[in-house]
Amino acid sequence: MDTQMQASHGSALLWRTLRRHRGSMTVAVVLCGLHQLFEALVPVAIGAIVANAIAPGDRTALVAWLAALALLFIALTYSWRLGARLVVAAMEGEGHSLRVEVTDTLLRPRGVRTDMRAGELLSVATSDADRTTWILDLVARAVASAVAVIATAVILFVIDVPLGLGVLVGTAGLFAALHFAAPVIAHRTAEQQARIGTASGVATDLVTGLRPLRGIGGEAAAGERFRAVSADALTATLSAAKVRSLFAGVSTTSSALLAVAIAGWAGWLALSGRIGLAEVITVVGLAQFLIEPLTTLARVPAVVAASRGSADRVARVLDSAPLLDPGRDDVTHRDQGPVLELADLRYRTLDGLDLAVARGEFVGIVAYRPEDADAVFALLSSQVPAGDYTGSFTVGSVLARDLPIELARTLILAEPHDTFLFAGTLGSNITAGRGPAASIDLERALEASAARDVVDLHPAGLDHPVGDDGTTLSGGQRQRIALARALVADPPVLVLHDPTTAVDSVTELNIAEGLLELRHGTDPRTTIVLTSSPALLAAADRVIVIDDGRVIAAETHHRLAETDAVYQTVVVR
Template sequence: MKTGGAAILRRALVRNRVRLGIGTVLVCLHQVAETLVPIAIGVIVDRAVATGDTSALVVWLCALALLFVVLTTAWRFGARFLVLVMQNEGHRLRMEVAHRILDPRGVRTDLRAGELLSVSSTDADRSAFIADIVPRAASALTAAVGSAVALLLIDVPLGLAVLVGTPVILGLLRRAAPLITRRATDQQAAVARASGMATDLVSGLRPLRGIGAEDAASQRYRSASRDALDATLHTARSSAVFTGVSMTVSALLAVGIAGFAGWFALEGRITIGELITVVGLSQFFIEPLGVLAGLPGSLALTRASADRVALVLDAEPLLSAGSGLIPAGSELSLSGVSYRSLTALDLRVGSGELLGVVAYRPQDAEALAALLSGQVPPERYEGEVTVGGVRLSDADRGHARRTVLVEPHNGDLFSGTVVSNVTAGRPDAPEAEVQAALRASAAVDVIDAHPDGLDHEVTDRGASLSGGQRQRVALARALMRRSPVLVLHDPTTAVDAVTEHMIAGGIADSRHRDSAGSGQTTILLTSSPALLSVTERVVVLDEGTVVAEGTHAQLAADDAHYRRAVLR
């Protein structure tokens, strides 16, 4: 169901209505007490100071002290309620966006990873500011109305000046809100693009250095950052002009009221105490009027962030919900599949088979891995992909992800420890299984190389580990899942030949030779002779289709092209 930015803001107000209502009432009470302060001082001057009545002075000073107690208490507890609402709503929005991004069906959006991060953090928090804008508007209106009523009781023209001038000023300033909204939206989009590019550069820094493309990448980021800076400055200038004009107009209205009050006092129309009250109210009135004048700008920024949050929450799922069917086995079949570089590909993998796939063109292996991951919408490819007799597009999404696990060539690690990465998805796994996965992936060396062992700290994306260590930890994590179908795409490109042979034997033992691995299917997308030597069958892809099939030994002996591609 579509929500839109306005609906997100309305929902935030509705689902926090109790705390928001209490907080709003308390801050409005605070403004009423603020309004009564200059009135009380005027009364003290007229009824105690001017008359010399000491008892009246004591009584009114006590009343003034009580007024300040109410004022500070109302603000303290009102602000506490409102801050709690903003923090809770920000948390809820962050969780909703994260849940939508992590939906097994995927999310159909053009936003990149860095932009999604910006939406799930900055924009979600800024959308929650609606819980601050509404109480500020209510309290400022309360102060404006209270001041106008007090001025009407003192002198009708003074009160009418406030009652008429305030709506006129706010109406004129509100016309600038759409412009600020557009500029704020453009600025946030530019900043998100720069953040997304920065995320991509950090994650791909090593490959960029390898091909000597650091300068080109830096230039692209510099250009994106400059665009973000220009958009930010443009928005800041617009907001500054808006704020300056609104504050100036508000101050002029307050000064005008104070000036007329002084004139009326000279003519004897109001008393000295009433003059003090009017001057005090005119000075106090500047703040709530300034708040009201600045609300369109604040609301525009909040609405812009809510619109960006809605881009994610309203995005259609990348995949359909499926029919809820559950695969009954681990056999895999591709019939007449055409996707990217694949052309009418037919492939059968039996239950419990250890299959090697050699792709002479890297794009064929990448396309096959992407297709088997289940993250490709069925409308983007032709043919049929089935697992356990069930079409992958029809299978229950959660069960499909548990049935087929595709470990990409560049698997990411998470910040935490080695053991938390290995047991991700199975936090309660027995110690014996963890050790078995570490041995099978030759990751025991990673543990032995660090004093903390399994508790060795892993920073974001595994930056604290070498390339080979990251690859082995990611492989151990994949083996720990014990998925019925496991697809490994070049899992040993960053390790030496000796370690590669150990890993090949470990994969075969853990998934096909141990009794616990009975019925598990494994597909190795690789050109590594060590890995291919442990497979039961090898399928060769070229030009997007199967061009050869046999055992590794047979193909190495009979196919010259295969020998050139595989044997090193």
């Protein structure tokens, strides 16, 4: 997606944000505008007190004017409180809505075609969603500041026409000059957010893969990689901060100089006898008051640029195309032929793969090259768009590309090697994928997956808390809990990818026996295991061997172990 399109989508998202809250924001803008109008009237009231009460020494008038001033402060205080409350409520509500929209997009069954890492997507769903809502606060502040400038100019017009014109012309010139910095700020801010997102993605990968990295001694290399990415993010952040700081300094200084010029002009008018003491007090008070709204208006381009930069990234996710095809609504699963069949299939490293699995069969797949196993698993888990592979892939004699994704995932459950557990309890994780038609008893699934030992290890049993991604459990415990979850779901076809790499050989044998008993008894289901585990392969009805993207053998484990030297090297332990 090019930058221009991203900017267009980001701008559209900002307009949509304003439209969704137009009711509450209209009231908020009016209240904030009244607050600034009342603020502008304070110097006028003070000048009136001097002219009508202090100068003539009228105590009654002084009490009355002080009471009026108190009421003015009450009005400006409550108008600001109520207006600010509405703005904050709109920002928090919109931030929540954007986070839900991003999450809903990422979780849709057909997936999302995006090149962002998990950490980048997390950054979009959090910090970028919040930054996008800045536009609501900016509109309220900008309109209120414009009201303040106009009110000040009108008051100064009454005192001296050239003085009022000077405020309007000076404000317009300041705003126009600073507006040219907006594109630079937008570019630097967008680059900053993108590099921070990349760093977050690398950090997420590093943390989730920390245990394997320690196993292979890769902490130093991973640390160097993150250090380099983080340094890029720091450079982008400092570059953006430099521009924003320069902009803030120039805008604040310019606003202050304009206010000083107004006060100096008023002093010259007083010395020349054109205005009195009360008017001088009013003008000086207005000049001091004017600094804040002028500064706010001067910073509008910078805030808009930052908000639009984040809106671009949010829109990029929301506008992402689905990864998978929708399938055909008129297609239903038909129990004919093999439950799964791949014919002359080419995808990634697969080169004309032919593979068929019968209903109720327990099949082991040994891929001599890990990339072949990854490609087969990706296909069987419905993660590959139809346009990304050639050949035929059928599920129960129906082309996989024609199956609606919801139906495909009720037929086939694929449990990846890199298991993921959610924050919650052991029980909530195990039953997370249980469908209404599942007939597998929880206790039987625990026994078959050897997860009963994991549950009994903790006094709370199934209520034992689990941290994000199961970090409170060992690798072997996570694998067994994930396997129990897959078994409880009771899918017609279960695909497992190296489900026992972190468990000992005895536990591995128990799991192989448990799979046979649970899924291949009186009502057999189909089970496909991509593995090099001799225990699992020995339990399979047959073993399919893949090398260089093609099937090179299909026999029982015992036959292959006796006759195939390469197979012996890969599998026999």
